[in-house]
Amino acid sequence: MSMQALTGNNNYFEDFTEGEVLKHRRGKTIEPLENVLITNMVMNTASSHFDDVVMKDTMFGKRLQFGGVTASLIVGMASQDTSENALAELGLTKIRFKVPVFHGDTLYAYTQVVSKEEADRADAGVVTFRHWGVNQRDDVVFEGERTVLVKRRSHWRR
């Protein structure tokens, strides 16, 4: 199996330009499949994510998506363009949840390349991205920055 043939050739460190903004190809409609399954799998015990009845008398009226699932989906939707050729996820910061997400909402992801820096190894560089998640009404539901160690084509692609 040729490993380099398994990932794309337009998302190495050399391919990112500071300031550029990407719209990612695929959105996703949120089902209990994502929200309830992941909330329960990671043992987040807050009933607001999986008990519709306790939510009936709240201002929301129904289950809310766990923010950790929203963050994971937005990073996921951005991943083919930003980290398919990553060696490691380094960190996240400035994560904000602006608008609640419900079952039936559809999320889309956008990314800006904030900065590119040398890494402590020659075969990769550090890229910082700013991500936005929006719903079907174009409300920004999620914002955050993410730093990734991305392979250099010069060392990894022959």
Added chain:
Amino acid sequence: MSIDFRSQAIERPRGHWYEDFEVGTEFVHHWGRTINQSDNSLFSTLTLHFNPLYYNVEFAREHGHPCEQVNPMLVFTTVFGLSVEDLSENGGAFLGVEDLSFRRPVYPGDTVTARSSVHARRLSEKNPKQGICTWHTRGFNQRGEEVIDFKRTNLVSLKPAGASA
């Protein structure tokens, strides 16, 4: 003989309130979680997270790992999940995260545990029944090595009159 279980039932107290979150207070969170291969590949594919390091064992080995790596977002959500009963189940909205570092890889079969300390708190200016807390949460593997840490900020409720815990 029938028992009127509804009127007799008591509820065990769960979770904490704003008053419990003095800065510096430490919490060792419950349960821990062994992250399985199927958890990891299902999580990665459901969230459309397309880096083969997380679901192609041959690819991961080629990159110096013993097997596929656990998706870092699953490490984050698991450590977060383990902290919810102690920190935010009696609370309100999850507002944000700062300074999250993925410190070392986690592999399927590793067992993750979580601890937190109160980093900061203040009362809400908008809602007299709520405060805003920031905790420093850390996740560890079975060897006690730190795998992740982050600061999380949430709305939390003040202790209601008559609450038992």
